[in-house]
Amino acid sequence: xxxxxxxxxxxxxxxxHAGHIAIxxxxxxxxxTRMLRLIPAGNPWQKPALHASAIQRIDMLRLAFEASLLxxxxxxxxxxxxxxxxxxxxxxxxxxETGNHISLVFIVGADQLLNLNTWHQWKQLVDFxxxxxxxxxxxxxxxxxxxxxxxxxxxxxxxDPDEIRNTPCGHTCLAESMDVDISASEIRKNAWxxxxxxxxVPAKVLDYIVKxxxxxx
Numbered sequence: 266x267x268x269x270x271x272x273x274x275x276x277x278x279x280x281x282h283a284g285h286i287a288i289x290x291x292x293x294x295x296x297x298t299r300m301l302r303l304i305p306a307g308n309p310w311q312k313p314a315l316h317a318s319a320i321q322r323i324d325m326l327r328l329a330f331e332a333s334l335l336x337x338x339x340x341x342x343x344x345x346x347x348x349x350x351x352x353x354x355x356x357x358x359x360x361x362e363t364g365n366h367i368s369l370v371f372i373v374g375a376d377q378l379l380n381l382n383t384w385h386q387w388k389q390l391v392d393f394x395x396x397x398x399x400x401x402x403x404x405x406x407x408x409x410x411x412x413x414x415x416x417x418x419x420x421x422x423x424x425d426p427d428e429i430r431n432t433p434c435g436h437t438c439l440a441e442s443m444d445v446d447i448s449a450s451e452i453r454k455n456a457w458x459x460x461x462x463x464x465x466v467p468a469k470v471l472d473y474i475v476k477x478x479x480x481x482x
Contacts, residue, residue: 270296270368270430273359273394275304275343275352278322279315280474281329283465288399291440292372293335295397296430301335302359307343307350317479319344328469351385356393360434368430369394370438375401378419382412391422395429397438406439 272292276285289301305322306315317325323339330337342358343350352371359369371394373381378398381387390396396419398406408416424436466474474480 269366270298270370271300271302271359271363272296272298273302273304273356273369273371275306275355275371277306277315278303278326279317280322280466280470280479281325282470283467286329286333286467288372289330289335290333292370292397292399295426295438295440296368296370297426298430299334299336300338301330301333302338302340303330304340304342304355305344307346321473321477321479325470325473328473329467331469349385353384353386353389353393356390360393365433368433370397370429371395373398375399378406378415379411381415388418391418391435391437394434395424395432395436395438396422397429397440400439400441 272289274285274289274292278285289303293299293301303326305319305326307319315322319341323341323344326339340355340359343355346354356369356371363369371390373396375398384390398419400406406416406419411419419437419439422435422437424432424438426438429436429438
């Protein structure tokens with residue numbers, strides 16, 4: 266296992282669910298590292314308002330990953346940042362913290378890749394980290410499905426896991442074998458079903474949701 270590679274998974278985590286855990290474990294295994302950094306979103310400028318508070322989402326992340334064999338860090342910088350939260354600022358800060366030799370691998374969902382060119386300073390993301398895309402069932406990376414400039418950047422930088430693990434930044438990777446398609450919004454809708462159990466949410470997280478009366482409406 267590499268101590269020089271950090272997998273970075275950001276998201277609203279509203280709530281954290283089995284899909285997040287599966288993606289984190291998959292990419293840590295792919296890049297042979299135990300180092301996982303979770304970035305709960307603060308004020309994601311392209312998404313609707315969050316339902317749970319930053320503290321609640323951090324608590325749920327801690328519960329979801331407490332039994333993990335990975336070395337998990339919950340990075341609060343975006344929740345502590347005032348105003349819109351930009352990924353480029355987060356990656357820049359992590360790079361400053363870790364130095365230039367560490368491989369940073371930033372995980373992006375397939376749906377996020379579709380509008381990557383709308384992100385703030387999106388072309389500079391690869392100056393600070395590699396970009397690894399978690400595909401989903403039925404998703405293919407074709408010129409007809411992606412903005413041309415995103416397609417060109419992504420495919421011009423494709424590299425294998427070994428090269429990504431041993432270089433600090435600048436490459437891309439597609440995990441075509443991922444088979445995770447879980448909707449947090451559907452989980453929120455079903456969290457209060459009469460059986461009070463949702464198989465896509467860790468038991469301790471579901472218990473936290475019930476005790477804190479989250480997603481009731």
